[in-house]
Amino acid sequence: MGMNNADEDAGEVCSELVFYVNGKKVIEPNPNPEWTLLWYLRKKLRLTGTKLGCAEGGCGACTVMVSKYNRKEKKIIHLAVNACLAPVCAMHGLAVTTVEGIGTTKTRLHPVQERIAKAHGSQCGFCTPGIVMSMYSLIRSIPKISYADMEVAFQGNLCRCTGYRAIIEGYKTFIEDWESQRITNGISNGKLNGDSNGIGCAMGKDCCKLKDNKSNDQSETEYIFDKSSFLPYDPSQEPIFPPELKLSSVYDDQFLIYRGNKTVWYRPTDLNSMLKLKNQHPDAKIVVGNTEVGVEVKFKHCVYPVIIMPNCVPEMNAIIENETGLEVGAAVTLMEMENTFRKYINNLPRYKTRTLSTIIEMLNWFAGKQIRNVAAVGGNIMTGSPISDLNPILMSLRVKLNLLSKAGGHRSVLMDETFFTGYRRNVVKQDEILLSIEIPYSKRYQYIKAYKQAKRREDDISIVTASVNVEFENNSNVIKNITLAFGGMAPVTKIATKSSQSLVGMKWDEQMLEKAYANMIEELPLIPSAPGGNIQFRRALTMSLFLKAYLAIAKQMSKDYIHDDLIKPYHSSGAEQFHGSMPKSSQYFELVGDKQVKSDAVGRPITHVSAFKQVTGEAIYCDDMPSVEGELYLAFVLSTKAHAKILSVDPQKALEQPGVVAFFSAKDVTPEQNLIGPIFHDEELFATEKVVSQGQTIGVIVAQDQATAQAAARSVKVEYEELQPIIVTIEDAIKHNSFYKQFPKTIKRGNVKPAFDDPNNVIIEGQCRMGGQEHFYLETHAAFAIPKKEDDELEIFCSSQHPSEIAKLTSHILHVPMNRIVARVKRMGGGFGGKESRGMLVGLPVALAAHKLQKPVRCMLDRDEDMMMTGTRHPFLIKYKVAATKEGKMLAAVVNIYNNGGYSIDLSGPVVERAMFHFENAYYIPNVEVTGHVCKTNLPSNTAFRGFGGPQGMFGAENMLRDVAFKLGKDPIELSKLNLYEENSTTHYGQVLTHCTLQRCWDECVEKSNLAQRKVDIENFNKQHRWRKRGIAIIPTKFGIAFTEKLLNQAGALVIIYVDGSVLLSHGGTEMGQGLHTKMIQVASRTLGVDISKIHISETSTDKVPNTSATAASAGSDLNGMAVLEACQTIMKRLQPFKDKNPNGKWEDWVSAAYVARVSLSATGFHATPDIGYDFKNNTGKPFNYFTFGVACTEVEIDCLSGDHLVIRTDIVMDLGESINPAIDIGQIEGAFIQGYGLFTMEELIYSPTGTLYSRGPGAYKIPGFGDIPQEFNVSLLKGAPNPRAVYSSKAVGEPPLFLASSAYFAIKEAICAARKDAGVSLEFPFEAPATSARIRMACEDHITKKLSAPEPGSFVPWNVVP
């Protein structure tokens, strides 16, 4: 490559990587520039606590702390960093701390580990190490943290299980007041605040909970964890920074060269060498944070032969003040820039630093903290993404960029309309580097305001970003200069030059606004099929965000020098953006009485049994298993066409690559073996003649490691002949009559005709539509198969909710009896239904390869593969016609339900059936005709997802009810109450509701949420605000518990007591974070009468408990709990004689005596739910064992201009019978609610019209983050409602609360209605779920949206379609 010239005159050249991990020195003689820090930690150092969730910096599961010594300021800096993007080569001379380095269960947990565990903030635990490390980095960086610091620290972390509240509550204890009072009070007595339980709040009488005065009832409590048991945080106990790194600068001064197979990595230490290198290698990538380049390498498979890291070039890393402002080195990170700007803002007159403040405000919405800690400002400019957040601001300021090259020397360019020359291209020459950016101070009459609108407020790329830089004539509101710049409106960041110029000389008033709008519409067009979609929304946003800036600047001018209100208070809130505040919460549940013996854990809010291992990184997930000698890695060759004939598959090139072992395809199995599926075998393990969806498996490559396997898989050549039609949406399927033949099915009750014929009744007709939802479990699908080399035995470790099915299908594809195959599941990093049936897509090829090669084979899907292959929640379309009385009582409904099943039927049948069972939600409708259809489309096969069609069905009910209310001019709340089921009501499938607590939940929720008063307050608020509106909605739910397929309602357990008295419990359920194992241990503790510390569950394994059902349908605890109970009872019966003989003895004595007496100490238990089973043909029988009821009330506020919203408060009352574990149950309620909140407001699958999934990672697919949870979140378990039909009077909880999140959607709809009322437009409007910012903004029709003419449907091919 001829790359040595620059090295020659560099001082000391080093090719060894030296850094510290958890205090230990690591020397890597031959680092490969392609290795990420995460890979190195997990694979080379075997530190598997740090997790891989996405590999694109979007989930935070890989967060570690990187520490360095700042020699100039003589201080140690600690940064939370995404190890998945950080190149290990960038770690030279730094200290890395992982979750294993701060505490262990073997010695002592660190307080950040202990508090999240004890506060119940770790469910599946896959996100937990990352969250722990974000918190740890925060407390190591800031001595006294505030809630605002915490908010920022977690912007880059996602959790799919908990709903975040528990994590926040646990970590709020680190906030100064609590911690300092605690240290002052001492913790030795374990009692704070005089609370007799030792459970209290250090805020004493100022405790917010006491102020709220919520309950005087001593039998219930809202304290779900015991803060008084927390270890105090003592910073002096932290490990020290490696002295070597502090004392000597040797590692900082080294010129580094690391040579890999494909890439050479340089780290020069002075500008001259930097320029020389760039001169020698004009194509070289200059990598600072690697947050762009890392993603390009991983997902676009770019190979960059030369990388130069400028982090040790002083001129590129400094911020210098000059006469006009600040000169920021291009390699300065966003975090350093923010910190330095803050110092200037604090010291300079306010007007001078408006530019800096605008940049800082924007940085709050720029990525997450982990990214900002490493990403450079120069990287953002040079990448030139059209949706960059900084570029619009920098362009509106026309900042000066200093460029440098060896050949051409220095030159400056302005970041104006000529800077970007095309998509991600600019005027910087190939051999030039960006040295620095000059950011000017603002002038006295100059204002800069920027807004970004994204799908999610925090850590999301923008849809549109607008920046307005305006300077006024002295002491006036006449525009002297103005520049409007926009991101997201063209292939480049765009200055609206004409619009800007046309405003010069005008006053800052409404006339100016109108002129700006008129010009912007012309100057910022978007063709209807423009990439990114959301065309009308983006166009509306340009004007809306300008209006926001107009309002904000006018307000500021009024304050600064106009001294007159330029803006009416009614309009004033349009200037603001939502900022969350410290969330409040309460959790009410019933305390177990004093009479309950201590060892009996049932009813106690005990911590998840794996929590302490999860917070320390000791919990082992499938891919954390140590490697086994000779193990191979499997990679997929996936279909890239949605509907095509396969002409040829040629693996030759792949097989020639070194390290590649085999290619398997349909040729390696018989046609019968190749057909698989959970119920019907209607899909192919490997596609044969045709592909019917993108992401379908065509073949697999097996190689010695992941990188080799994946690269080889990409080189397998597949030739296709495209076929038509490509059916993507439900509407396409209806048009092409593409349905699964097992459907339609209808449930009929009564006679709908009379109600529709009666002229006294009101009739409404309508439809509603709900999008799908990606499961986004933090751990993707994974499997590891180990052949036993004897008798065809095979062991499969898998991340599956249904190990029995994996074993059964493995037996089918291998033609090996099931008694030779053992499927084992230790735990999953989340499942939510996504790992119920689709686990076979990974498990089976891995098993096949292991069997054929007789070698261990492993695979964990990359996030994009997982999203492309494994299907989602079903999108639904529901068409309905309802007759109701004039009072609003529903009398008859004819309903057609369609779900989008994808390319195979999978579980789509039972999913649509559950929607049919739940289409009436909690309302009695005497006459019903409900029909379900499953659409066959060219999408990945859609599958189970928490709720399993129930939420979609219930969404239909709430829409029907609201349509009736609208027609009658009544409040939907009144109609909900009127139609609510009562005790002994009968459902449309003939099931009588007994122990029906719906009315109680409703009344309690109405009261606890103070609904009546808040409705009045909302009305007042709405009268006073034009651009902000509030809405409130209360939603009931009734969820049927059982598998609707009768045979699945069975479970088994195995209890083994060892002679030392320890108990090994096995049951058929899998642990995916929902706390099933914890509950089963609690059940066993009561039945056996032993403390939970004696009971252990190791895993779920098909050789311990056979023929199990999937852990699904919320029935895990019910079914397995009864089986555990039975097994334990059997043991207790056998021990009874020994207890009788020795009544004062201990458990160990009785066990020992039984052993000596040759009594069996192991027993199985089995449970089959009695009295259950439904016959579709005759509409008879009982599909459900019982129902879980609940009610939620949610208030939201929307920003009518941007479409953003904030959940102000949610109150939930749920009947969970007598909860086995209130902490786990409340965690399930909160987690399900937030997951449902994502479903109903935020999460959108984006497909092209030809079936390509665009939303393939956390960057494009947004699940709720920390900042999205209700500002106040109160959960209460209904008291005094024992359930006679489940173990220890409990109730199932996993799925039922999810639908309650639709209260946010319907509250948003109410708020939109208020906006539409103000605008004088009809209150009837289409509003599909989810209620995204785009839908909210466009539903808030106003003078801006009216200016946009919609393109004629059918006259263009849209960029995306809604499946």
Ligand SMILES: Cc1cc2nc3c(=O)[nH]c(=O)nc-3n(C[C@H](O)[C@H](O)[C@H](O)COP(=O)(O)OP(=O)(O)OC[C@H]3O[C@@H](n4cnc5c(N)ncnc54)[C@H](O)[C@@H]3O)c2cc1C
């Ligand atoms: C999860 C995630 C979230 C993100 N969120 C946002 C967001 O909200 N808003 C947003 O705008 N961006 C966002 N980004 C994009 C990215 O973080 C920024 O563009 C960042 O500033 C890039 O900096 P870097 O140092 O990591 O760039 P690198 O990846 O190190 O480099 C990026 C490019 O810039 C070039 N380059 C860097 N420095 C120089 C130089 N001095 N001279 C010449 N060329 C140079 C490199 O050659 C390379 O092509 C996000 C990225 C991720 C992964």
Ligand code: FES
């Ligand atoms: S794995 Fe690194 S952020 Fe997701």
Ligand code: FES
């Ligand atoms: S506990 Fe956070 S993702 Fe499961």
